[in-house]
Amino acid sequence: MDAEDRLRPQFVAEVLDAVHEGDVDTARTLVAPLHPADVADLIELARADERDGLVAALAELVDADVIAEMNEHVRELLVEQMAPERVAEIAGELETDDAVAIIEDLEEDEQRAVLRAMEPDDRAAIEEALTYGEETAGRLMQRDLIAVPEHWTVGQVIDYLRSDEELSNDFWEVFVVSPNHHPVGTCKLSTILRSPRRVRVSDIMAHEQTLIPVDMDQEDVALRFQKYALVSAAVVDGSGRLVGMITVDDVVHIIQAEASEDVLLLSGAGEGDINEPVRDSYKARVRWLMANLLTALVASTIIRVFEASIERLAILAALMPIVAGVGGNAGTQTLAVTVRALATNQLTGSNRWRAVGREMRVALLNGITIAALVGVAVTLILHSPQLGAVIAAAMLFNIVIAGFAGVLVPVTLERLKADPAVASSIFVTMVTDSMGFLIFLGLATASGLTG
Incomplete structure (x- = not known):
């Protein structure tokens, strides 16, 4: 190794x-x-x-x-x-x-x-x-677990664990159940081992526990384990009966899988597994590349509208990728933060608009900073204060729009019950590229630079 x-x-x-x-x-x-x-x-x-x-x-x-x-x-x-x-x-x-x-x-x-x-x-x-x-x-969930009635003593539990060879060997706590097999509490192994044999389980068990519905999505299961620092948790069916347990080692795999899935979905790369068959990878990726091609046509159409302006002032062709590129990166930053917040339940209906306002303030500050830098640079290098002002204004507006799109796209998908990570970056990039070209070329034309 x-x-x-x-x-x-x-x-x-x-x-x-x-x-x-x-x-x-x-x-x-x-x-x-x-x-x-x-x-x-x-x-x-x-x-x-x-x-x-x-x-x-x-x-x-x-x-x-x-x-x-x-x-x-x-x-x-x-x-x-x-x-x-x-x-x-x-x-x-x-x-x-x-x-x-x-x-x-x-x-x-x-x-x-x-x-x-x-x-x-x-x-x-x-x-x-x-x-x-x-x-x-x-x-x-695993079906092999340890469940005992609440009227047993610690001694009975220990004798049961030692005598039944069919019991699971890997567990961290004992589940305490009612006569109808509903979980009523849990006992850590450390608690059992340090308690006198005559003590009843009901006297030492923890009554509060986190129960996992059998139909809960595994991503929500992982969030519960993370939030409540669980080592294991009982799984119950629709009637509240104990049917299994989930342990933290399984949740670690879920967290890794879900995190990788969100990153890959943002790019439309499918499963992203190097062992995945080539045909499956091709089918997963090509449809998003085709969608990207269609969105790119929107940006190219905008450029064609201002073709005459670009012919009269060729420097615009060199500067407009800067506006679109920086806007795209700003949108991707906001998008990544938003998707992560949605996935970890940090962003919910109760704080949605507060989060949007926060990201807009961040985008505004970023826009002012980058706009000032690029505006001064263009003015000094090209000796054109008017062109510097135009690209600065375009940069500011595009970064703010990028921030808004980076929040709006995944939040909208989430409201529509769709996965917010599903190739959101393609649509955010379409907005930033199209608006970047439109604002920059539009301002340059309106200001008389190309006249």
Whole structure:
């Protein structure tokens, strides 16, 4: 590993060379000390035509934990080549949420074959999870949890944890439930271990807890974990019954995935995964490039309207990209701040207009500063105070408009129940380019500079 915990290229090459030469023992010896996540990285770093041989050579090391850590595109290709019985075996060794992540990507007939090969209890849990919408708490939650009645004592809880070998090994708190299995409180393991055996659970449990509805979007789940500093949380169905739990390790993956998704949606780059098939990347990106082409035609149409003015004063052609470019960057800055605020619930209906006013003040200050700089520079370099004043005014107006567009576009999408990150930058850029050209060329023409 290098200083940033990445596999060194020399190590990857050494393992692949050993596999290519048929020296399986050396390859396994090199890979054996790695963490499952690093083994998954090794497989992802190999070329597509090298992966089958690498996985075959490392068969004993490519276990369920490695499969769970893999990039979804690489994992999907690998799982498709496995027999349903092997996929079922791997899924049975994983937590329900990880098993669902593997099975949900399979074709419907392959799903049925895998589910038929699973143990009845595991199959029932996964079939139930698949009934919930994608990216909801129901898909994310684990079914293996510890729940005890509130009338038990600490001693009974400890004896139960020690005696039942089927219980989950990974948990941080014990959920306390009523007779109808509704969560009524939680007990941290530290609290249980430090309390006398005779004390009732109801006397030491925390009554207040954060409950996650089974149909809650995973992004909202992550926000709750962040807001309330949760380690785990109970998931309840529509009737309030405890049906699962979500742990912070799953939420870390959500936060990373959602943050990456918003950044990529802003640019219209699709999933942005280097392992994504070329055809899928092409289809995801080309439609936004076509939309960008259409919006660019708006700006070019404005330029054509002022073609005569540009012919009479050619310097306008050199200066107008400056107005549009700086305006575009200003709009992108505001857009990024707004999308992040919407995603983290910092920007809501109660403070929407206050946030708009704040961004407009920031845009005005930025506009005055940049307008003064460019106005003075043009005046001194081109010896034309009138042209300096025109470009300064155009710059000021365009940056203010850019700030307004950077807030208005994502807020409008959010009000329309659309994802505010979906290629908003394309539309903001259209506004800043079009208005920048229109204001600058319009002011230059109206002021008599081109006369």
